[in-house]
Amino acid sequence: MAIFTSTSSRSTILTVTCIVIFFITFNFLHAKATNPPPSIFKTIYAFGDSYTDTGNTQSETGPSGFMFVSQLPYGRTFFHHPTNRYSDGRLVIDFVAQSLSMPFLPPYLNQKADKSHGMNFAVGGSTAIIHSFFARNNMTINITPQSLQTQLGWFDKFLESKGCKDATTTAMECGAVFNEALIWVGEIGANDYAYSFGSSVPTSKIQQLAINSVTGFLQTLLKKGAKHIVVQGLPPTGCLTLSMYLAPKDDRDDMGCVGSANKQSYTHNTALQAKLNIFRQKYPESFIVYADYYNAYLSITKNADKYGFKELFKVCCGYGGGAYNYNFFDACGSPSSTSCANPSQYVNWDGVHLTEAMYQVMADAFVNGTHCHPPFGYLFSKKSQSG
Ligand SMILES: *[C@@H]1O[C@H](CO)[C@@H](O)[C@H](O)[C@H]1NC(C)=O
Numbered sequence: 371m372a373i374f375t376s377t378s379s380r381s382t383i384l385t386v387t388c389i390v391i392f393f394i395t396f397n398f399l400h401a402k403a404t405n406p407p408p409s410i411f412k413t414i415y416a417f418g419d420s421y422t423d424t425g426n427t428q429s430e431t432g433p434s435g436f437m438f439v440s441q442l443p444y445g446r447t448f449f450h451h452p453t454n455r456y457s458d459g460r461l462v463i464d465f466v467a468q469s470l471s472m473p474f475l476p477p478y479l480n481q482k483a484d485k486s487h488g489m490n491f492a493v494g495g496s497t498a499i500i501h502s503f504f505a506r507n508n509m510t511i512n513i514t515p516q517s518l519q520t521q522l523g524w525f526d527k528f529l530e531s532k533g534c535k536d537a538t539t540t541a542m543e544c545g546a547v548f549n550e551a552l553i554w555v556g557e558i559g560a561n562d563y564a565y566s567f568g569s570s571v572p573t574s575k576i577q578q579l580a581i582n583s584v585t586g587f588l589q590t591l592l593k594k595g596a597k598h599i600v601v602q603g604l605p606p607t608g609c610l611t612l613s614m615y616l617a618p619k620d621d622r623d624d625m626g627c628v629g630s631a632n633k634q635s636y637t638h639n640t641a642l643q644a645k646l647n648i649f650r651q652k653y654p655e656s657f658i659v660y661a662d663y664y665n666a667y668l669s670i671t672k673n674a675d676k677y678g679f680k681e682l683f684k685v686c687c688g689y690g691g692g693a694y695n696y697n698f699f700d701a702c703g704s705p706s707s708t709s710c711a712n713p714s715q716y717v718n719w720d721g722v723h724l725t726e727a728m729y730q731v732m733a734d735a736f737v738n739g740t741h742c743h744p745p746f747g748y749l750f751s752k753k754s755q756s757g
């Protein structure tokens with residue numbers, strides 16, 4: 371346009387551009403450097419598996435390798451009683467809620483809980499891929515019937531009760547749910563690989579189906595108007611005690627973890643991030659943060675001393691001593707098991723799940739540290755810009 375060719379307009383444009391860049395940069399740095407303002411989100415809706423489940427499963431309904439979640443020593447460190455969390459205390463999602471000055475997320479299945487600040491749909495043992503796939507392929511050992519689809523079904527029921535169908539036909543109703551909400555998609559998919567271990571279905575197939583399932587899930591949420599979404603990748607599953615206990619001794623990487631399992635998690639995460647990039651372009655009104663569980667975990671265990679961890683692979687709660695103190699048939703909470711005197715020196719709690727101490731450091735790495743991409747704080751600047 372002709373009007374922009376005069377030098378004065380050009381310098382005005384330049385000035386405006388500089389100011390805009392300054393503010394964007396300022397917001398970005400500002401978001402990274404400061405703590406989140408309290409209660410910037412009104413609600414949190416969380417999804418995932420036992421790493422995120424705050425009580426949707428109990429002993430009889432959870433994965434069969436962890437039959438004792440409803441009794442001590444589960445919960446011993448923080449709650450001092452079992453809460454059906456798969457740890458000695460709080461999980462990452464609990465620390466995230468606390469850091470936002472919000473109450474702990476009640477499990478969706480608890481009918482009596484106050485859900486005015488959101489709820490948690492995560493289910494211990496849950497898979498990304500629909501349950502019938504595993505049943506069809508005879509992979510039913512250790513299995514929970516719920517998948518990410520089940521959790522979406524529950525959330526959908528809730529959204530329907532609020533009149534939210536999709537972001538176009540019921541924009542107001544969906545806006546009322548999502549504009550002030552943080553959507554937390556906890557780690558999901560580790561169980562899919564675990565359940566298919568030793569089956570004839572190739573892991574590349576599991577990966578493809580699991581990624582499709584997670585992206586289908588995200589697409590559904592985005593179409594309904596989800597605005598602030600955190601998606602956690604897989605942890606380095608080869609560093610979990612159960613993997614190390616099961617895998618051949620020569621299957622190890624430079625971290626001393628099961629190399630094949632870590633490679634699987636790593637390629638899964640790479641594929642997931644590629645899909646997130648596509649969604650960022652397709653839904654510019656929404657904001658998607660990737661929480662890099664894999665690298666956060668490895669960077670913490672590489673600097674274990676700094677965080678006071680003395681045991682990276684030996685479980686706190688188990689049986690048998692040795693390098694792992696783990697035996698599949700003497701799981702944490704069983705009569706033969708014992709739990710350690712100082713859980714905060716252990717990364718692994720019961721073979722698969724982490725200690726509260728590790729979850730706390732992980733949460734800090736996501737919320738205050740450098741392991742969210744873009745940084746977690748950017749959600750707040752985004753949130754305060756959109757009102
Ligand atoms: C599952 O097990 C049944 C009964 O043992 C068998 O007939 C069927 O072929 C198996 N299916 C697969 C996909 O392995």
Ligand SMILES: *[C@@H]1O[C@H](CO)[C@@H](O)[C@H](O)[C@H]1NC(C)=O
Nearest residue numbers: 405465466469733734737738
């Ligand atoms: C982030 O840092 C603040 C200030 O140090 C702290 O209060 C908060 O608990 C941290 N968040 C997490 C999740 O650790």
